[in-house]
Amino acid sequence: MMSTSLMLFTRDLRVHDNPALAAACRAERTVPVFVFDDALLGGPFAAPNRVRFLLDALADLRESLRGLGGDLVVRRGDPVAEVARLAGRTGAAELFLADERSAYARRRLAGLGELGLRVTALPGITVVPPGDLTPSGGDHYRVFTPYWRAWEASRRRPIAAAPREVRLPPGTRGGPLPEFADLTRGTPSHDLPQGGERAGRRRMARWLDGAAAGYDEDRDDLAADRTSRLSPYIKFGCVSPRELAEAGPAAFRRQLAWRDFHHQVAAAFPDLPRKEYRPRRGGWNRDEDALAAWIDGMTGVPIVDAGMRQLRREGFMHNRARLITASFLTRTLGIDWRAGLRHFNDWLADGDVADNAGNWQWVAGTGNSTRPGQAMNPLRQASRFDPRGEYVRRYVPELAGIEGPRVHRPWTLPAGQGPGPAYPAPIAELG
Missing domain, CATH: 1.10.579.10 (DNA Cyclobutane Dipyrimidine Photolyase, subunit A, domain 3)
Structure with a gap:
């Protein structure tokens, strides 16, 4: 019987430098899957701009996987339940996904761990995973400068090659992507850029070949607009922060380190979006x-x-x-x-x-x-x-x-x- 693995995409919507996808494709058959989680739809996670960008990214990912002989299996519901159904139908024994440390991601990983599959979470969301760098006597860095020094000195994982082929189990069907109106209400911004790995890699290549050379001098010039504009592609994993850390200038690496810094703070203090990390004296105005x-x-x-x-x-x-x-x-x-x-x-x-x-x-x-x-x-x-x-x-x-x-x-x-x-x-x- 052929070995079969599942690859659960979350915030790593790319085929280049995706360690979880590369590992999943070592099995003889691989089922790439993305689940629209009903627990996230309808709330702040369903903002129109991000839904539009996400749908672009998934359509692009599906096309890339089809070019490699595979497909993207799209489901909607509870990710744990949908993975369980796919594992049962395909005979998959292994599950791979990107390593995330948010409270939501931890709950999801705990649920997946109870399915009886061999679950492996691999880096890919940040350059340095939260928790990999810790100060003596603490669980996370509270000040950026010492974190930056440790971040710059840390050893980096190798960049993962894109798979040469994705082999689906016979009879596996991808299913349609949902319509925008089925996921959110509202209208995206008029000048929202196109999402997806290929659009992100084109933008990355243009920036690295051009404005990146003057990034340190120009990045705060509001009118010049010479920043990378890669942040939404990094957020959805359409481009790899690890690749950017390798290719970008030092001042841009520092911005990536700031992103990693906040991720390690949030991993240690999951209430960061809701509660004050350092309580403020006095109240706020209600105007x-x-x-x-x-x-x-x-x-x-x-x-x-x-x-x-x-x-x-x-x-x-x-x-x-x-x-x-x-x-x-x-x-x-x-x-x-x-x-x-x-x-x-x-x-x-x-x-x-x-x-x-x-x-x-x-x-x-x-x-x-x-x-x-x-x-x-x-x-x-x-x-x-x-x-x-x-x-x-x-x-x-x-x-x-x-x-x-x-x-x-x-x-x-x-x-x-x-x-x-x-x-x-x-x-x-x-x-």
Whole structure:
């Protein structure tokens, strides 16, 4: 009897450098499977931008697997129950999947471990798996700089080759991918990029051959937009963070290390998206009007509004703009970081639970920052990172006629030179 394995795809939707897929394909027959988990559908995990990106990624993965002689088996329901059914039908004795450490992933792995299969979880979601690096006397690093030093010095797993062939058991049928409207309500962002491994690898190749060389100098330049734009492809595993750590410049590796840092914090503190890692003294403001203005990109502070509108238009926001908008909400307006986190989760195609929550808490002063009292002045940030006002004019059309850096302070311009009545005055004192 031929050996058969199951390959459960989760957040590793690629065939290149996928250690779990490579291991699964050592069996004589392999069943690649993805399960739409009903427990995740309908909640914040079903945000339209991420559902659209996910469906693109799965369609692309299916095409790649078919090109290798296989297919992607698509199911909907409880992943443990669906894996059990497939194992029974195909006679599979082994199950492979990517090693994840979230509370949800741990529960899923525990359930899979009770099926009687040999279950193997292999790296692939992060460069360095959470828990592989620990400080003396602790279960995780609480400060980034020592983590970064340990991360840079750590030994990396070898990059896994893509399988040459995927052999399905006879009679195995893939099943259709669900329709977008069956998974979520709402409309994706107009300028959302196409998902999938091939789109991600094309973007990765272009960036590595071009803008990556100047990443350290240009990554905070809002108007230049020379960041990699790979974050949604990393979030869904369409490109390998391990490959990027090998090929990218040192400043970009540091960003990957920040992502790994937040993942190891979240693994040790699973309530990171809900509870303050470092409790804040005093309460938060409950100003629904200010929150609504921030969400709509109508705060009257152009650099903040530009970032918020980019988010809606593209399902993406430049990293420097994320810091500015988050600081404005939590430090200037004093509004709870969880309100901002929810809005970002609603729109970001790259909305990663650990990374998003970790960054919000860092900005709000409740997370892992060594300077929890630090706040960003949006006007100073605008002057430094959008000195000619090009980023603002790109996303705030009401201000398109204001030349140069004056666009950052439109309320100071004489009547007739400033914006029309459709653009508001600032909702907060900026100093």
